[in-house]
Amino acid sequence: HVQLSTRTKMFCGCELSFGKEPNVHTCPICLGHPGTLPVPNASAVRQALEMPGLEVVGLHVHLGSPLFELEPYREAVDVLLAFAAEMGKKHGLKLDELSPGGGFAVQYMEGQAPPAIGEYAEAIVSGLTEGCRKHGLPLPRLIIEPGRAIVARAGVALYTVGASKEVPGVRRFVSVDGGIADNIRPPLYESQYSALVASKALETRRERVTIAGRYCESGDILMRDADLAPLDAGDSHAFFCTHSNEVRLKLCEGSEDVEEYFSHWISRIVYAGTKD
Ligand SMILES: Cc1ncc(COP(=O)(O)O)c(C=O)c1O
Ligand SMILES: [Zn+2]
Known part of the structure; x- marks a missing residue:
């Protein structure tokens, strides 16, 4: 992290001054509103290029994660290349x-x-080759940041079901032996996962339950109003795609049991990691 010596912020025209009340110099861009288009600060790039001991090797943009659409990548590559071409002409930026x-x-x-x-x-590659041709730039080295996509599906978290509680007219809560400490995403921003009662994988009956964590925080909810096979204490509750967020893999003793539990999922799961 650096403190910029520019007049405006890195990606928008908001004034960059210090000592004011929080949230004074804000606009839709720096608040991250959908549909806004951040533009890198030319003065920051110029200053970095001029600074002895600092080598500007290229440009990077973070679009957000995870992105299901491809068009933003094409647009981002074009925005970066247009900016690189402009900075190249004005300040000698070489986009490596x-x-x-x-x-x-x-x-x-x-x-x-x-x-x-x-x-x-x-x-990405077609956007890059077309854009370089359009803006008269040589092809730079391409860096990609797949993030969780590399590992997320390599793991499944198995929780053991504990006590349950019916709040009449509200919902049925079922507690498991994990929660906010090992899978922070659902409590933090209600992210959703595919899940299965692993010990009743072939059960077709469904019961609406809310899966609560063990950490005694009111926000410690792993699934809200999920339709799952009826849960009893001791059942195994499986969360898929959890390898990316610090979930300790709670694999059963011996992977053969796990394969049996997940007979209809196993082809899509690669087990990784160690026990607990
Ligand atoms: C700079 C940058 N690249 C890539 C990613 C993607 O990683 P992940 O999909 O694991 O969130 C992030 C995370 O948001 C990031 O900040
Ligand atoms: Zn702003």
Whole structure:
């Protein structure tokens, strides 16, 4: 992190001054509103280029993660190349590296269809080659940031079901032996996962339950109003796609049991990591 000595912020025209009340110099761009278009600060790039001991090797943008659409990558590459061409002419920037950011989307829920890696590659590389031709630039070294897409599907978290509590007219809570400390995403911003009662994988009956964590915080909810096979104490509750967020993999003793539990999922899961 650096403190800029520019008049405006790095990606928008908001005044850059210190000592004012919080949230005074803000606009839709720096508040991250959808549809806004950040533009890098030319003065910051010029100053970096002029600074002895600092080598500007390229440009990077972070679009947000995970991104299910491809068009933003094409647009971002074009914006970066147009800016690189302008900075090249004005200040001698040589674009050796370019990164259109990440991360690639993963399928958390059934029905979600993230692009294949090849489709991301096609969008980014075709955007890069066309853009370099259009802006008269040599091809830079391409950096990609797939992020969680590399590992998310390599793991499944298994929780053991504990006590349950019916709040009449509200919902049925079922507690498991994990929660906010090992899977922070659902409590933090209600992210959703595919899940299965692993010990009743072939059960077709469904019961609406809310899966609560063990950490005694009111926000420690892993799934809200999920339709799952009826849960009893001791059941195994499986969360898919959890390898990316510090979930300790709670694999059963011996992977053969796990394969049996997940007979209809196993072809899509590669087990990784160590026990607990
Ligand atoms: C600069 C940058 N690149 C890539 C990613 C993608 O990583 P992930 O998909 O694991 O969030 C992030 C995370 O938001 C990021 O900040
Ligand atoms: Zn702003």
